[in-house]
Amino acid sequence: MKKMTIYEPAMCCSTGLCGVGVDPELLRISTMFNTLKKSGAAVERFNLSSNPMEFVTNADVNKIITESGIESLPITVLDDKIVKTAAYPTNREILSWIGLADKSK
DSSP states (O other), X not given: OOEEEEEEOOOSSSSSOOSSSOOHHHHHHHHHHHHHHHTTOEEEEEETTTOHXXXXXXXXXHHHHHHHOGGGOSEEEETTEEEEXXXXXXXXXXXXXXXXXXXXX
């Protein structure tokens, strides 16, 4: 199985799900990643305020942010290759990219 990492903009907490106005996209990604982690998938999320060194040490992510700004976040990385920028991947993309069948078809 492949490894997927999402580099996210700065948020108030590691998931961005605190406060009264929860972003439905963050809820979807959190739910999907929690479910995948429970099934043994290699998925991670790094947020700029909680994990700034992850953004510094990943040369490809750092380059995109330096050249395009934080508007390029979120950045999705699959096995050390950037596969999507400026938007979260869909559930179908996530399942396809990490090698799991989409059972919602």
